[in-house]
Amino acid sequence: MLNTFQQADHPALPKASADEAARQEFAKSFKGFIQSTLLPGLTPVYQTRVARKFEKKHGRSPQDRRDIREGMVEDIYFQHYAAANRIAQELLWESVNGSVDRQLPELIETARRLSATTAARLEIPEGFQPPRYVTALDIHCMPGGYCSEVCEDDISVGALYDRGVYLYSMGYTGPNNDDMGRSVVNYIKRKMPDFAPRRILDMGCTVGHSTLPYKELFPEAEVWGIDVGGPCVRYAHARAAGMGFEVNFAQMNAEQTTFPDGYFDLVVSHILLHETSGKAMPRIFAEAHRVLAPGGWMIHADLPPFDLMDPFTQFILDNETWYNNEPFWGAMRDMDQIALAERAGFERSDVRFDTAPMAVMEFAAAAEGYSQEASEAVAEREFTAGEFAPGGGWEVLIAHKPMTRKMVA
């Protein structure tokens, strides 16, 4: 049903030679094999031997993801699974990294040329310092992280992310890697048909995958993508121009932006929060509240918090914390985000979690002739352990800033 294997080309995208394409295809297929063949084996391994062994040792059954992990790490099947997963992740980046390096001068030149064709702004402040939680390690094992710059006008980690994340998601975020943005946009269209934001801010935009759908839906709006990674926003600006979108990008910290109070009607983020920190998250919420105009909306899209899933699924997802250089992945999912939003200035009654069905699944179902309702249902299934994105749609934390402060009794 889905054609998940063809990333849409655009002028800024690195082109793969036949050998590079073969390596990339292998890395993606290896990852697919692990997900479809090794991962399902973890459940019976846990049920038939790990849980029993744990009970024998502790005189009680495993209670939470930490107990499950304690048992599983001793098991040879899990050890093989975790090792294969890590190898697949490293191979994936490696298969793209060499390709980006080979053509870096041309990629930089193309990005410069594309950026020069648009009136949209690109702001890279002199001496900008990205936060340590982004630079201290290569998040999800991506060589160089989001911020490394090795030459003038460097865009290499942006290019690496664009191609690499397509392989990482095995195409499930759509040909333009934009399923998160597209899903939230569809959600807004459906739930708030009269909402017409004048200005939109996408926090932690990386290369603008999720940012562009907002410009598509709201062509009159002034759209900004911000990120702490300079090469990312440089690449994002060129990519958007090459795809025909006038979207502004800036290297900026979402904890403390330079936008005036009340500048935006819509502030969004997509899988940003789990890559920040316990100190940064409250600041990001407070900043979103500050830059929102009365009547505006804040929407953060990510995977669900742990309390919305069973302990075994939590354990599977938390492997990202342990084996994929994602130190905040698990801790973020344990945080009370509704309370955080409240502390940032939103009223508790104006904050909620919801699911935005995956646009790519909805589209595929509609193409097969399903009704609108049935398509939404197909796109919004129960979350399944280990799935990157398919299943459950995107969990969205939604907060509304009222036009006027409510009277406190």
Ligand SMILES: C[S@@+](CC[C@H](N)C(=O)[O-])C[C@H]1O[C@@H](n2cnc3c(N)ncnc32)[C@H](O)[C@@H]1O
């Ligand atoms: C997983 S990526 C986000 C993907 C992107 N939103 C998308 O939908 O394709 C996380 C991004 O957040 C950025 N980031 C982390 N902390 C940030 C902060 N405080 N302010 C702005 N960007 C930040 C990282 O540099 C990285 O590019």
